[in-house]
Amino acid sequence: MTIVITGATGHLGRLTVDHLLARGMPASDILATGRNAEKLAELADAGVRTAVVDFSDPATLDAAFTGADAIAFISSSEVGSRQPQHANVVAAAARAKVGLLVYTSAPKATDTALILAPDHKFTEEAIAEAGIPSVILRNGWYHENYGQSFAQAAATGHYVASTGEGRVASAARSDYAEAIAVALTEDGHAGSVYELSGDTAWDGTEFAALASEVVGREIVFDSVSPEEHLAILTAAGLDEGTAGFVVALDGNIRDGLLGETSGDLGRLIGHPTQPLVDYFRSIAE
Numbered sequence: 001m002t003i004v005i006t007g008a009t010g011h012l013g014r015l016t017v018d019h020l021l022a023r024g025m026p027a028s029d030i031l032a033t034g035r036n037a038e039k040l041a042e043l044a045d046a047g048v049r050t051a052v053v054d055f056s057d058p059a060t061l062d063a064a065f066t067g068a069d070a071i072a073f074i075s076s077s078e079v080g081s082r083q084p085q086h087a088n089v090v091a092a093a094a095r096a097k098v099g100l101l102v103y104t105s106a107p108k109a110t111d112t113a114l115i116l117a118p119d120h121k122f123t124e125e126a127i128a129e130a131g132i133p134s135v136i137l138r139n140g141w142y143h144e145n146y147g148q149s150f151a152q153a154a155a156t157g158h159y160v161a162s163t164g165e166g167r168v169a170s171a172a173r174s175d176y177a178e179a180i181a182v183a184l185t186e187d188g189h190a191g192s193v194y195e196l197s198g199d200t201a202w203d204g205t206e207f208a209a210l211a212s213e214v215v216g217r218e219i220v221f222d223s224v225s226p227e228e229h230l231a232i233l234t235a236a237g238l239d240e241g242t243a244g245f246v247v248a249l250d251g252n253i254r255d256g257l258l259g260e261t262s263g264d265l266g267r268l269i270g271h272p273t274q275p276l277v278d279y280f281r282s283i284a285e
């Protein structure tokens with residue numbers, strides 16, 4: 001048996017390997033892939049097989065995928081190059097006639113104004129066109145996206161965002177990784193599309209209240225307009241492109257595109273998702 005994990009050198013992929021091992025999968029059944037040689041060596045120390053894979057190099061994909069029973073395809077972090085890279089991954093998975101492809105997508109990927117969705121729509125459609133048996137895990141936001149905001153709020157007493165009253169149904173990376181492990185190892189998920197998110201959605205006011213509870217002093221939510229937010233971020237040293245991206249994502253949150261709680265994630269992993277306040281506690285000094 002061979003289960004290939006792409007992006008295993010990254011946070012989500014590494015946690016997926018850990019969850020597969022915790023569920024009793026023999027380490028020798030796991031082929032952990034990525035580009036970073038140092039991180040691949042760490043994975044090899046944990047007993048799993050490893051291979052260098054670059055999404056831009058089809059020969060490396062063919063070498064890793066040939067003979068695979070299932071593949072966890074964790075989306076590329078190279079946002080501007082995702083479509084050609086993902087097309088390579090899907091084509092290689094089709095050539096390998098893999099029995100199951102588990103892909104980490106984005107909320108409502110095929111029907112949303114979320115700015116990150118077009119690459120995921122492209123990939124979901126490529127997988128369907130290739131006729132590969134698949135499980136589509138439409139991952140919502142990670143708690144971990146807010147580590148820096150929490151630290152800043154703890155230091156300044158202010159949580160600044162242009163999300164208005166928009167809510168975020170974030171969840172811990174580990175919970176999303178566990179869902180990948182479940183989709184890979186349990187029968188009956190092929191053909192499914194799951195909208196994964198935390199059990200509970202929070203808004204800026206609740207973020208500030210939870211952060212206050214953890215740091216033990218008042219933190220207020222500064223609800224700013226998109227224009228004010230852009231000015232604050234560029235004054236803090238962010239380049240215009242990055243600042244615009246952050247503000248656009250906050251706009252998506254304001255519009256409710258990351259706030260839905262389907263319950264799919266908790267049901268898949270069989271336990272409640274980690275509450276945001278517990279994530280804050282885990283990173284508080």
Ligand SMILES: NC(=O)c1ccc[n+]([C@@H]2O[C@H](COP(=O)([O-])OP(=O)(O)OC[C@H]3O[C@@H](n4cnc5c(N)ncnc54)[C@H](OP(=O)(O)O)[C@@H]3O)[C@@H](O)[C@H]2O)c1
Nearest residue numbers: 007009010011012034035036054055075076077140141142
């Ligand atoms: N839902 C969310 O809130 C959210 C937030 C951030 C990211 N994401 C998405 O979720 C994915 C996983 O998140 P993460 O936190 O695990 O990201 P991460 O820690 O940055 O890991 C990204 C992984 O992608 C691999 N990768 C990037 N380009 C590659 C290429 N050309 N060929 C092969 N592998 C490549 C990296 O490999 P090397 O390091 O070995 O090069 C690494 O293993 C990201 O890639 C991104 O698409 C989602």
